[in-house]
Amino acid sequence: MAPLALLSLSLALLPTLISAHGHVSGIVVDGKWYTGWNAAMKYQSPIPPTAGWQVDNLDNGFVTPSQFATADIICHKAAKNGGLYIPAKAGAAVKFLWDAWPVSHKGPVIDYIAPCPGDCTSVDKTTLRWTKIKEGAWITGSDPGTWVTDDLVKSNLSWTTTIPSTLASGNYIIRHEIIALHAAGQSNGAQAYPQCINFKVEGTGSETLSGGVAATAFYKATDAGILFNLYSKFTGYTIPGPALKMVAKREAAVVEERGHAKDWLRELEMEE
Ligand SMILES: *[C@@H]1O[C@H](CO)[C@@H](O)[C@H](O)[C@H]1NC(C)=O
Ligand SMILES: [Cu+2]
Numbered sequence: 001m002a003p004l005a006l007l008s009l010s011l012a013l014l015p016t017l018i019s020a021h022g023h024v025s026g027i028v029v030d031g032k033w034y035t036g037w038n039a040a041m042k043y044q045s046p047i048p049p050t051a052g053w054q055v056d057n058l059d060n061g062f063v064t065p066s067q068f069a070t071a072d073i074i075c076h077k078a079a080k081n082g083g084l085y086i087p088a089k090a091g092a093a094v095k096f097l098w099d100a101w102p103v104s105h106k107g108p109v110i111d112y113i114a115p116c117p118g119d120c121t122s123v124d125k126t127t128l129r130w131t132k133i134k135e136g137a138w139i140t141g142s143d144p145g146t147w148v149t150d151d152l153v154k155s156n157l158s159w160t161t162t163i164p165s166t167l168a169s170g171n172y173i174i175r176h177e178i179i180a181l182h183a184a185g186q187s188n189g190a191q192a193y194p195q196c197i198n199f200k201v202e203g204t205g206s207e208t209l210s211g212g213v214a215a216t217a218f219y220k221a222t223d224a225g226i227l228f229n230l231y232s233k234f235t236g237y238t239i240p241g242p243a244l245k246m247v248a249k250r251e252a253a254v255v256e257e258r259g260h261a262k263d264w265l266r267e268l269e270m271e272e
Helices: 003-017 040-042 146-153 246-258 262-271
Strands: 024-029 032-035 086-089 095-096 109-115 131-136 138-139 160-162 169-182 191-202
Touching: 024 086, 024 191, 095 169, 095 191, 109 146, 131 138, 131 160, 146 160, 146 169, 160 169
Parallel strands: 086 191
Antiparallel strands: 024 032, 024 095, 095 160, 109 131, 109 169, 169 191
16 A cells, blocks of 8 residues: 555544543433433534533543643533433432443543532533532452443443432532543543533422532542552552532432442442
8 A cells, every 4th residue: 555545544543543432422310311412413503402511522532631620621622501401300310321431441430410500501610519429430459450430331331320319409410420540640641521411400308519619620630540550559549529428428328228229339338
């Protein structure tokens, strides 16, 4: 093959090689499927409204540690408000379905929730204050070990979180995120894949979630859980970001009593 042909061939292959990650393609609540944001939708006119925030991630790409203090970490790259809501009861299970996730992309899976003062479809994302409601990461072994992302891949590429049952009725955004650590041994190598989704929560609780944190303050490039060598011998892992909130732990105890809380249990064990 002529050198020029070789060059164009390798250029053609490049996007597939670097884009084998994923995005949240659907959300299931109460047995009902809701379409997530898919970056290809930006070419439709009009752009179809989704509860998932509109992200400029056609390459299924990620946010790097050098961008952790910028607005892109809030709801992913150049994210714009989702135009719809998913209705959900406080205490409901919310299942996020990914279109793809490579097993090599091991790392933590974290869920945050933020109340919208008013309408989530128009809120200024920089004003959102987030509370961590679920986290999972390292399970066992090392180099690279077993991680909750392995469970996510085995569970039909899905991850389930619970809307705190104590939450007051209102408009909320859940920020569901995977942080891939396969390249995190080098500086600026971790990869954050956040996705924000609007929810209209109905409940009898009164929890309003004061004291949340801005997403731009979640992580630093040098955090123990961000600059982390997956391909080494290790005996623990520190999940990055703010602490899990007590409201989530109370919720976990309630779910545990009901006897179907495998994910929660693992997280609680890891906390101790
Ligand atoms: C498995 O994932 C596919 C694709 O996201 C989805 O259509 C299907 O409903 C999922 N199955 C279950 C049982 O959640
Ligand atoms: Cu990837």
